[in-house]
Amino acid sequence: xxxxxxxxxxxxxxxxxxxxxxxxxxxxxxxxxxxxxxxxxxxxxxxxxxxxxxxxxxxxxxxxxxxxxxxxxxxxxxxxxxxxxxxxxxxxxxxxxxxxxxxxxxxxxxxxxxxxxxxxxxxxxxxxxxxxxxxxxxxxxxxxxxxxxxxxxxxxxxxxxxxxxxxxxxxxxxxxxxxxxxxxxxxxx
Amino acid sequence: xxxxxxxxxxxxxxxxxxxxxxxxxxxxxxxxxxxxxxxxxxxxxxxxxxxxxxxxxxxxxxxxxxxxxxxxxxxxxxxxxxxxxxxxxxxxxxxxxxxxxxxxxxxxxxxxxxxxxxxxxxxxxxxxxxxxxxxxxxxxxxxxxxxxxxxxxxxxxxxxxxxxxxxxxxxxxxxxxxxxxxxxxxxxxxxxxxxxxxxxxxxxxxxxxxxxxxxxxxxxxxxxxxxxxxxxxxxxxxxxxxxxxxxxxxxxxxx
Numbered sequence: 001x002x003x004x005x006x007x008x009x010x011x012x013x014x015x016x017x018x019x020x021x022x023x024x025x026x027x028x029x030x031x032x033x034x035x036x037x038x039x040x041x042x043x044x045x046x047x048x049x050x051x052x053x054x055x056x057x058x059x060x061x062x063x064x065x066x067x068x069x070x071x072x073x074x075x076x077x078x079x080x081x082x083x084x085x086x087x088x089x090x091x092x093x094x095x096x097x098x099x100x101x102x103x104x105x106x107x108x109x110x111x112x113x114x115x116x117x118x119x120x121x122x123x124x125x126x127x128x129x130x131x132x133x134x135x136x137x138x139x140x141x142x143x144x145x146x147x148x149x150x151x152x153x154x155x156x157x158x159x160x161x162x163x164x165x166x167x168x169x170x171x172x173x174x175x176x177x178x179x180x181x182x183x184x185x186x187x188x189x
Numbered sequence: 190x191x192x193x194x195x196x197x198x199x200x201x202x203x204x205x206x207x208x209x210x211x212x213x214x215x216x217x218x219x220x221x222x223x224x225x226x227x228x229x230x231x232x233x234x235x236x237x238x239x240x241x242x243x244x245x246x247x248x249x250x251x252x253x254x255x256x257x258x259x260x261x262x263x264x265x266x267x268x269x270x271x272x273x274x275x276x277x278x279x280x281x282x283x284x285x286x287x288x289x290x291x292x293x294x295x296x297x298x299x300x301x302x303x304x305x306x307x308x309x310x311x312x313x314x315x316x317x318x319x320x321x322x323x324x325x326x327x328x329x330x331x332x333x334x335x336x337x338x339x340x341x342x343x344x345x346x347x348x349x350x351x352x353x354x355x356x357x358x359x360x361x362x363x364x365x366x367x368x369x370x371x372x373x374x375x376x377x378x379x380x381x382x383x384x385x386x387x388x389x390x391x392x393x394x395x396x397x398x399x400x401x402x403x404x405x406x407x408x409x410x411x412x413x414x415x416x417x418x419x420x421x422x423x424x425x426x427x428x429x430x431x432x433x434x435x436x437x438x439x440x441x442x443x444x
Contacts, residue, residue, distance in 0.1 A: 028257065035252035046310075049256045053309075120247045127244075141209070142244040148211065160202065167205040170240035171233070177243055 022064040022071060027056060030072050033144050034079055040139045041083050043128025045121070051086060055079045073154035076144055080136060126176040134169035137162050199223035199230055208237030255311050299356040299377065301385040301401065304419040305408045307353055307362045308373030316347040316363060324438035331361035332378035332416040337442045339365060339433060345372065372422030382410065382417040394435040396444070400427055409434050413444050
């Protein structure tokens with residue numbers, strides 16, 4: 001369930017720091033981490049690109065006042081809310097279709113080694129399959145790199161809740177990774 | 190929540206933090222002792238570490254360059270906003286909100302703006318070169334219509350293609366490039382799209398073309414055999430898009 005609003009000021013934990021305006025020129029600093037988070041939420045690189053794009057567009061709609069050090073947590077929350085908004089509009093979301101066989105795929109020069117990219121795709125697809133609360137905790141802490149406290153603030157839950165959800169998310173992910181490996185090992189060469 | 194078994198002192202939270210190195214040092218020793226004495230806890234900790242390691246192994250995955258270019262800058266207050274078509278963009282914020290509303294829902298049906306957003310996406314396949322003297326690209330049709338080959342005549346080289354499903358319609362977009370500028374030609378099969386808000390209507394070579402702007406992107410739309418064609422680009426002149434849109438090569442490009 002999405003958080004109701006991605007309003008400007010974050011939770012009470014940061015209340016001692018003065019609020020300041022989110023600098024649009026520094027949003028790019030977080031792009032890589034948000035992209036990985038989006039990929040893990042969506043399970044698809046293409047959807048992740050769109051989600052990050054939409055997230056930035058949403059953030060830039062109006063000035064945002066944040067407390068110091070809360071930029072990334074705030075962006076993650078907007079990303080998450082935008083993800084849910086996009087799911088609601090899924091029927092209208094552009095979806096890549098298969099291309100005719102006679103057309104060659106374009107080389108993606110931005111991609112790293114194919115094997116590494118494949119592994120990342122598999123990993124993020126597995127994360128995307130986790131139940132929402134578990135996936136969000138894992139994305140916030142392990143993918144984005146927020147502290148437990150920051151993650152709790154970003155997702156508006158208690159820190160203990162984040163920790164428990166994270167434990168269970170990792171447990172499920174490890175199991176899925178094991179299944180994936182077993183499946184690959186069993187694939188005839 | 191406590192982990193069941195003979196070592197109740199190591200909780201799930203302890204194991205989570207032990208695995209990623211954030212467990213309080215004062216607590217760490219006791220937890221490690223518990224784990225050392227329990228095969229079950231060792232197995233659980235292995236799972237935690239396995240997941241952490243898997244995610245961390247991909248911490249170097251970065252956003253693709255195309256996404257960096259796509260980050261919207263329109264809403265930054267004070268930026269210069271170009272005026273096009275004498276209509277002008279109704280304010281960067283307004284344009285952005287309008288575009289988001291068009292994409293994100295709220296109104297039913299595909300719009301010109303929806304189709305034009307595909308222009309910002311990457312190509313996912315190459316376009317084959319046509320034989321000499323051909324006016325259309327080979328092997329590429331949408332709603333039975335071929336895409337024009339513009340390189341020899343206008344200098345616009347077809348560089349790639351992508352297919353998307355938007356609102357239940359299969360859209361095909363061909364990207365063209367000329368002197369560093371990129372334009373996108375999308376054929377939208379089926380019922381004609383409603384005109385964009387504020388679009389100007391222009392008649393050129395007997396064809397009715399609608400011109401509008403969206404997020405600094407100049408967009409022209411027209412019909413080919415009842416299907417909507419959307420041609421758009423940034424940094425290109427309206428005359429250029431109009432000339433391309435209505436080029437029929439003496440009937441070799443079917444309209």
